[in-house]
Each structure stands twice: as C-alpha cells, then as structure tokens.
Amino acid sequence: MRLLVTGGAGFIGSEYVRMTLREHAEDSVVVLDKLTYAGNLANLESVRGDPRYRFVHGDIADAAIVGPLAAEVDVIVNFAAESHVDRSLEAPGQFIQTDVYGTYVLLEAALRAGHERFLQVSTDEVYGDVESGRSREADALRPRSPYSASKAGGEMLVWAYRASHGLPAIITRGSNTYGPHQYPEKIIPLFITNAIDDLPLPIYGDGSAVRDYLFVEDHCRGIDTALRTGEAGCDYNIGLGSEVSGLEVADTVLAALDKPAALKQPVRDRPGHDRRYALDTSRMRSLGWEPRVGFADGIRRTVDWYLANPSWWRPLKSGEFWEFYRRNYRRVTE
Numbered sequence: 001m002r003l004l005v006t007g008g009a010g011f012i013g014s015e016y017v018r019m020t021l022r023e024h025a026e027d028s029v030v031v032l033d034k035l036t037y038a039g040n041l042a043n044l045e046s047v048r049g050d051p052r053y054r055f056v057h058g059d060i061a062d063a064a065i066v067g068p069l070a071a072e073v074d075v076i077v078n079f080a081a082e083s084h085v086d087r088s089l090e091a092p093g094q095f096i097q098t099d100v101y102g103t104y105v106l107l108e109a110a111l112r113a114g115h116e117r118f119l120q121v122s123t124d125e126v127y128g129d130v131e132s133g134r135s136r137e138a139d140a141l142r143p144r145s146p147y148s149a150s151k152a153g154g155e156m157l158v159w160a161y162r163a164s165h166g167l168p169a170i171i172t173r174g175s176n177t178y179g180p181h182q183y184p185e186k187i188i189p190l191f192i193t194n195a196i197d198d199l200p201l202p203i204y205g206d207g208s209a210v211r212d213y214l215f216v217e218d219h220c221r222g223i224d225t226a227l228r229t230g231e232a233g234c235d236y237n238i239g240l241g242s243e244v245s246g247l248e249v250a251d252t253v254l255a256a257l258d259k260p261a262a263l264k265q266p267v268r269d270r271p272g273h274d275r276r277y278a279l280d281t282s283r284m285r286s287l288g289w290e291p292r293v294g295f296a297d298g299i300r301r302t303v304d305w306y307l308a309n310p311s312w313w314r315p316l317k318s319g320e321f322w323e324f325y326r327r328n329y330r331r332v333t334e
Helices: 011-023 041-047 063-072 085-090 092-113 146-165 187-196 216-229 246-257 295-308 310-316 320-328
Strands: 002-006 028-033 053-057 075-078 117-123 169-174 201-204 235-238 264-267
Touching: 002 011, 002 063, 011 028, 011 041, 011 216, 028 063, 041 053, 063 092, 075 092, 075 216, 085 092, 085 146, 085 320, 092 117, 092 146, 117 146, 117 216, 146 169, 169 216, 187 201, 187 246, 187 295, 187 310, 201 246, 216 235, 246 264, 246 295, 295 310
Parallel strands: 002 028, 002 075, 028 053, 075 117, 117 169, 169 235, 201 264
Antiparallel strands: none
C-alpha cells in the first residue's frame, strides 16, 4: 500500500508513520505536513533514512500540492488538523480552514485519483458532552467548541462524498490520546513537564471533568486496523473504555514523579467545558482490535520518555507557549 499521511509530523500522525514502516514492509509513506507549532520533523528522525519514506512540506488546503501527491498513492490517511480546544476559542477561523476546507481538498484529490480507501481521523469530541451511557457511531454529533465543530464539519464532508460519489471512506473517532512526542500544551505532557520543573499543574475548575485516555500506540493500531480491515463507509470509535478525571491525571503524574500534591493549582474553567466523553468501542473490537496499554502503565511510559528527552520538549516551552499559557490558565481568584 502506498499511503499519503497528512499531518504525519504531528504527535499521532508520526507514531502512525513509524508504526506503518516498522510493521508493513511492503508499504511506502509520503508525509504531507505544514509544520505548524505542533508539527515537528524530529518526530520522524528515526525513519528519515528509510527509502520508503518521503516528506513534503505543505498545506492540505493547497490543491496544487495535494493533487499530484494523491495521484502517486493508493490511500490518504488524514491526521492533519488544528486540534486544541483552547486555541480554537481564540482563533476558530484557522480550525475551519484546516479541518473543514482542508478535508474538502483531500476528498476532491482522492476522488480524482480513484483511491481505494480514504481514512479521516476524527475525535470523540464531536459527540459533545455525554451525561450518561456511551456514544455509539450512529449517535447525533453535538459539538460544543469551535474545534469539535470543525472536526464534525470535516466528517460531514466525508459523509457527503461517500453518499454522492461513492468514495470508500472510513472515519475513526479516537478518545483523548497521550504518549511520547506530544506537544506540551495538552494536559498530560503539560502536567508531566511542569511537574518535572516543580511548576504548578493547572486544573480546570474543580477537576471533575472526565476523559477516556488512550495510549498513542493503541490509537494508531486502531486506525490501521480500520484502514486495512474495516468496512468502507463505516465509522469506528477507538477508546480504552475507562474514565479518568483531571484531578486523577494530576495525582497519577505527581505519584509517578514523586512530586507533592501541593503542585496542583485550580484555574478558571474552560468556557463551555464538556464534562464527560465516553465511547462504545464494540464495532472497533469486532475487527479484532483491543487496547494493550492501561492508563497507569501508559502514564509511566510517557513520564519515562519525557524524563529521558528534555532536549525534545524544553525548546518547545518558550516564547509563544508561555504567552498562550498565561492567557488560558488564570487562577480562580484572578
């Protein structure tokens, strides 16, 4: 299989590229990435010399770049996205441009190239706040942030191209993902790197909002399983199946690093903060996929990676990172 992996220099995309080249000896991968603040070529350093890998610097919203690349490959796996809820509250237009218009450009290119598969990587956040039960693939999408709305918009374009043009497209909706190489603005790498430096761990509101945290290797195996054995035209939820609050994340990280609970710091809650996400993953599991890494083990592995790789994350926590941090994490009393 010849794959075009968009957003392949990012956190989840780069793990997928490394896994594909490691586990599928006959495959080749072209990575297209705009290299915004969260894209990092260092994530692909281990495959740089592989003759089956090629990197192209570019934007998925640029049809002049996407079209010729799509003509060279069999499938597109679209990881490219603006993906941080807090940033979407500040600059929603950027999210719409990439997550909606960029998806349109990719779908058009896949259609013209006659691709046998198109896989759109989406998120459990499109279901919105889930008060009870677990979200199933046929449930209504009720996004509540500009980020999740832009991802839902991309999904709806995929649905339209499936129905109108018969494009054999698959959508995966993954739960909150963590692990090595994650940009340190997201909760788990932020907590880990702050705790390493004895800095406060900013916890939104009362810390009771829960997420289903999925280790990045398990997420990528799920995406690959859906691509290779899933049914064209189907959507697949990918999650661990557990619920962990923000406070529990902080406590687990602090325990792993032997740091004091006093580092936990309540900050003003995020506007429109979803309290709970939860996925029914039975359709994904019917393909033979199962998560292998539990939350405690995944945190331990992630902590060990950040401890061992300060040269990767320390340069990222400077300048604009701290400006954004100060804007978003204000103490409850401020």
